[in-house]
Amino acid sequence: MMKFTIKTFGCKVNQYESQAIRESLQAGGAREIEKPGEPADLVIVNTCTVTRDADRSARYWIRRLKRENPDSRLAVTGCLVERDRAILEGMKEVDFIFKNQEKQRIADFLIAGTSKTKFVGMVSDRAEHKGFLPLSVSMSDSKTRATVKIQDGCNNACSYCKVVLARGPSRSRSLGDILDEVRRLADNGYKEIVLAGVQLGSYRDGIGDHSNSLVRVIEKCSKIQGIVRIRLSSIELTDIRDPLIRSFRDIPKLCPHLHIPIQSGSNSVLKNMNRRYSAEDCVKLIEKMRSKIPDFCLTTDVIVGFPGESEDDFGESLKVLETLRPLKSHVFPYSPREGTRAVLLRGLPGRVVRDRANRMIRRMDCVSREVRKAFIGKTVEVLVEHRNPRSRYREGRTANGLRVFFDFPKEGQGCIIPVVLRELFEDGIAGTWQNSGEGDWDGFFMESDR
Numbered sequence: 300m301m302k303f304t305i306k307t308f309g310c311k312v313n314q315y316e317s318q319a320i321r322e323s324l325q326a327g328g329a330r331e332i333e334k335p336g337e338p339a340d341l342v343i344v345n346t347c348t349v350t351r352d353a354d355r356s357a358r359y360w361i362r363r364l365k366r367e368n369p370d371s372r373l374a375v376t377g378c379l380v381e382r383d384r385a386i387l388e389g390m391k392e393v394d395f396i397f398k399n400q401e402k403q404r405i406a407d408f409l410i411a412g413t414s415k416t417k418f419v420g421m422v423s424d425r426a427e428h429k430g431f432l433p434l435s436v437s438m439s440d441s442k443t444r445a446t447v448k449i450q451d452g453c454n455n456a457c458s459y460c461k462v463v464l465a466r467g468p469s470r471s472r473s474l475g476d477i478l479d480e481v482r483r484l485a486d487n488g489y490k491e492i493v494l495a496g497v498q499l500g501s502y503r504d505g506i507g508d509h510s511n512s513l514v515r516v517i518e519k520c521s522k523i524q525g526i527v528r529i530r531l532s533s534i535e536l537t538d539i540r541d542p543l544i545r546s547f548r549d550i551p552k553l554c555p556h557l558h559i560p561i562q563s564g565s566n567s568v569l570k571n572m573n574r575r576y577s578a579e580d581c582v583k584l585i586e587k588m589r590s591k592i593p594d595f596c597l598t599t600d601v602i603v604g605f606p607g608e609s610e611d612d613f614g615e616s617l618k619v620l621e622t623l624r625p626l627k628s629h630v631f632p633y634s635p636r637e638g639t640r641a642v643l644l645r646g647l648p649g650r651v652v653r654d655r656a657n658r659m660i661r662r663m664d665c666v667s668r669e670v671r672k673a674f675i676g677k678t679v680e681v682l683v684e685h686r687n688p689r690s691r692y693r694e695g696r697t698a699n700g701l702r703v704f705f706d707f708p709k710e711g712q713g714c715i716i717p718v719v720l721r722e723l724f725e726d727g728i729a730g731t732w733q734n735s736g737e738g739d740w741d742g743f744f745m746e747s748d749r
Contacts, residue, residue, distance in 0.1 A: 302341070303331055303409075304343070305321055305344075305345065306343070308345065308346055308353055308360075309377070310495075314446060315434075317345045318439060322438065324341070327407070327410040339368045340370075342364045342372070346378060346379035347377060348381070348636070349378075351635070357377075357379050361373065361393060372409065373392055373393055374397060375393050376396070376398070376399065378465035384396065395408075400432060403433050430470060434448070435476070439484070442488075442712050443489065443712060443713050444492070444682075445493070447480055448472065449499070450498065450501060451466060452498065453501070454469045455573075457572055457574060459602065459605065460639060461636035461638060464638050473504075474504045481520050481523050481526060485524065488713060490526065491554075491682060492528070492530070494520070494529065494530070495532040500513060500538020500539065510542060517553055521552045531558075533558045544588060548592070554698040555594050557588075557595075557597060559598075559599055561581055561619070563601065563602060563608075563616050564617070565578065565615040565616050567607070571605065571607055572605060596670070597623060597625045598629075599627075600629045601631065601663070603632060604651060604652030604655050604656065613655050620659075620663060621666060626667060626701070632652045632656040633647075674720050675721065675722065676720065678717050678733055679730075680698065680717060682697075682714075682715050683712055692705060693711070702725075703727055704729045705730045708732075719733050
């Protein structure tokens with residue numbers, strides 16, 4: 300039996316596509332290795348190119364995985380392929396290269412046992428970003444939460460971003476295909492789905508008013524038995540409109556949490572980034588959402604050290620982020636990307652960028668603690684996921700994205716249980732299971748009972 304391993308970098312879309320490749324390989328009779336050190340016949344590296352660090356990490360793992368599996372055939376796919384193909388062609392470790400639009404053919408091609416002779420590209424080597432990539436899944440790495448890719452590509456033109464160059468313009472998956480996949484995941488026991496895309500808010504179902512397309516997907520998914528939580532992955536601020544905001548009130552299964560990449564709180568930096576909103580727009584929208592959506596939590600991305608960012612600009616970003624009070628902020632030092640307009644701008648000294656990144660991280664960690672402290676003493680509903688490997692606690696998530704640690708007398712994976720939040724722990728909150736009586740196992744309820 301052919302054995303394989305997959306190394307995935309990057310966003311939920313890439314993770315979804317790796318899962319689809321995994322299932323295709325398994326359907327063809329291949330088996331994924333389970334133990335560290337077990338040799339693989341096939342190695343697939345699904346790359347990301349959002350930062351220079353992502354590029355370096357991909358090249359490192361390509362070399363490492365080939366050293367660990369010298370007799371394997373190694374294939375590379377993902378966004379790094381789209382823009383830096385020549386570099387990968389020059390790596391002796393690489394046997395095959397597949398574009399993003401070729402991912403649906405990887406399993407069939409590799410299982411067919413094509414010669415190990417150096418082969419770069421496929422018959423569809425000139426494949427362009429046309430149509431939605433026909434991939435599907437029925438499982439997920441998580442036992443309780445599964446990602447459903449509904450959109451690909453991006454219609455924005457942020458001056459720093461290479462992803463739009465790698466993924467192409469926005470394309471949408473048919474509503475019927477989405478619902479078939481969600482039903483399949485529900486039948487396999489998944490309780491929460493995450494609707495994902497590169498520019499999720501640009502989803503279009505081709506029905507009526509396009510501004511309601513994403514809301515229609517949420518409404519249809521919410522009616523599928525067994526699914527009790529629907530979460531949205533990263534979404535642009537400019538794609539959040541009143542119909543979506545109202546859906547948090549009208550669709551109880553929609554989780555009151557959004558990841559909105561703010562990127563900067565300085566209007567001059569936002570302009571240079573070609574972000575089509577102002578810092579004031581950010582504050583106004585988040586205030587509106589908090590007024591309309593109980594227990595709403597925000598997570599975000601922030602870029603610091605963008606070319607031309609002054610100390611005053613950085614201070615404005617700090618001030619805006621403090622006002623927005625995100626539960627978690629992912630802070631990225633600016634990373635020049637070849638082919639983008641921002642790479643032509645004069646960059647800041649590396650020490651300045653690093654200093655600002657560290658200062659932003661420290662301040663946002665304090666903000667996160669303040670946000671989490673406000674929940675201490677509350678009883679929340681937690682979807683039980685797994686045991687935390689670094690502690691004695693089990694771990695789960697609330698609907699609004701809080702990471703919760705707790706003791707629980709049974710495995711309980713896939714159950715929703717009431718937990719009283721007691722104290723800050725790691726990047727979440729530790730609590731105690733609120734059972735209905737001494738040793739009373741009936742104190743929890745299954746998702747299927749809702």
